[in-house]
Amino acid sequence: MMKENLIIGVIGLRFAGLPIANDFAKKYPVLIYDMEEEFGGNPQSGHASYKLLDGSTIEILVDPERLSEAGLLIIAVPVTISVSKHPDMSLLLKACQVAGSHMKKGAVVIISSAVYPGVTEEKCIPALERYSGMEAGKQFFVGFSPDDLREQTDSPAASKPPKVIAGQNTAVLDYITDIYEDIFGNKVHKAVSIRVAEAAELVGTVQQTVNTALMNELAAIFKLMEIDTQDVLRTAAVKKDFLKFSPGFSSNYGKSQDSYQLTHRALAVGHHPEIILSALRVNDGIGQTIANAIIKEMNQLNLPLQSAAVVVLGVTNKEDSSGIEKSKVFDMIEELQQFGLQIQVADSLANPEQVELEFGIRLTPWEELSPANAVILAVPHKKIREAGWKPIKKLLKNDACIVFDIKSVLDKKSKPESLNLWRL
Structure with missing residues (x-):
């Protein structure tokens, strides 16, 4: 475990690998192997949070063989949940195969995927040993540091929580601490064990x-x-x-x-x-629950469901984000479509091609939206929050229509008197 002339290797791009690489590239040379080929060799095509820093010397590897140059390997791939609601470890174990097949003797491997307690020691270490032919704790070493991309992406540095780190023994933990403090300063928390860090x-x-x-x-x-x-x-x-x-x-x-x-x-x-x-x-089930509440409200207003025009604003996972994976807004739309509503969908941040490919829904540019009987403000991005009622009113056929403000971001006091407002 040497720090001199250290090269960092990162396995995975889409999940959290590129932001992690950007952090470590401030101090160390970084190599990334993109297992999923999510960016087609061009990480600059992704969301702003997933782009290379200007002037970065990060190398994107086409072949994983050069990972053998890295003294510290960080595995940052997603563990998804199957239809049966169980963790799918296949990509994580594949990443362990890649790391084990190419890492050099003395390397430190850090698991950076959110996993249940025991995964690192019970699944990752055996896989690393099998594919490397080496023994953990003697010829290579293992640590854990969960990605905090979801909490930190849009946060200012001062408000970011400390990085949690753990090692399989005290020597490994001290080594990881030394490297992480180079990047994150004193905002590093040492967990007493890998299982504690996984659980936390x-x-x-x-x-x-x-x-x-x-x-x-x-x-x-x-x-x-x-x-x-x-x-x-x-x-x-x-x-x-x-x-x-x-x-x-x-x-x-x-x-x-x-x-x-x-x-x-x-x-x-x-x-x-x-x-x-x-x-x-x-x-x-919140998507279906909200959809049924919307149908009930529209029925009470005597709006003809088979011909009513509805605009849905926002489909991403959260405000001011472009991610659409597992968004419950699509569940709501699917449920509403069962009632024959004429639905238009707009989102300035979501990728139109991705939305249509994955959900069969065509996004309509805001300026092309037709006047509607109802507007569902599902995911209010910053521009909508700041604009308030004015752009919403322009989307409605008249003041007797209804607005469903799911997140309650519109000012109730400034609502046009004859307009109907529903809030969760």
Whole structure:
């Protein structure tokens, strides 16, 4: 484990590899091997957060053989959740095969994928040993540092949380700490073990999953009571112990992905995680739940569902993001289409080709949208939040129409008097 003339190798681009490479390239030469070929050899074509830094000396490898030059290898590939709600480790294990087949003696391998406790030691290390022919802890070494891309991408440096790191023994942890402090300064937290670090990565995401589900259930209850949920939450926020969460579509599909990691492991060791599984069911079905509420409201307004024109604004996973993976907005649209609504969809940040390829939905440029009976503000990006009611009103046929403000970002007090407003 030598730090002099150290070269960093990163396996994976799309998940978190390129942002990780950009961080380490500030101090070290970096080689990336793009297993998924997600960028077609041109990482500059991706989202802004996934582009090479200007003047970067990062090398994108076509062949993984040069990974043997790296003294530190970081595996940053996604662990997805299958249809049966179990973690799919295939890409992670394939990355371990690549690393094991090409790493040099004495290398340190860091797993940077969000995984349930035990994956690094029970699955990754055996795979690395099998393909390298070397023994972990003697001829190569292993650590863990979860990617925090989902929390940090749009955050200023000062507000970013410390990087969590762990090693299979004290010497490995000290070595990893020395390198990570070169990049992140004193914002590095040393976990007592790899399993603790793996578990800690999941705790915060499970909290968000459960709390979002709670807010969605409260919103449904308050709607039946004809109480404005946002009025309730603003009032509740004056309480000292109030935790700020809002109802609506999950802000990041990775949260539920991570929660399923923990439920999978919990069931495997003999515990049925009732609260987490219940929360996941609520959040997984939120698209259909919101769609049914919209249909009910439109029926009460006597809008003809078979011919009503509806505009959906925003389809991405969260505000000010281009990601569409597992977005629950598409579930809502699919449910609405069952009722014969004439739906137009607009999103200035989503990739139109990707949306049409994956979901069969054609995005309409804002200026080409036809006047509608209803506007569903599903994912309010910054421009919409700042513009307020003015552009929304232009999309409606008249003031007797309805706006479904899922995230409650429009000012209720400045609503046109005859316009109908529905909030979750």
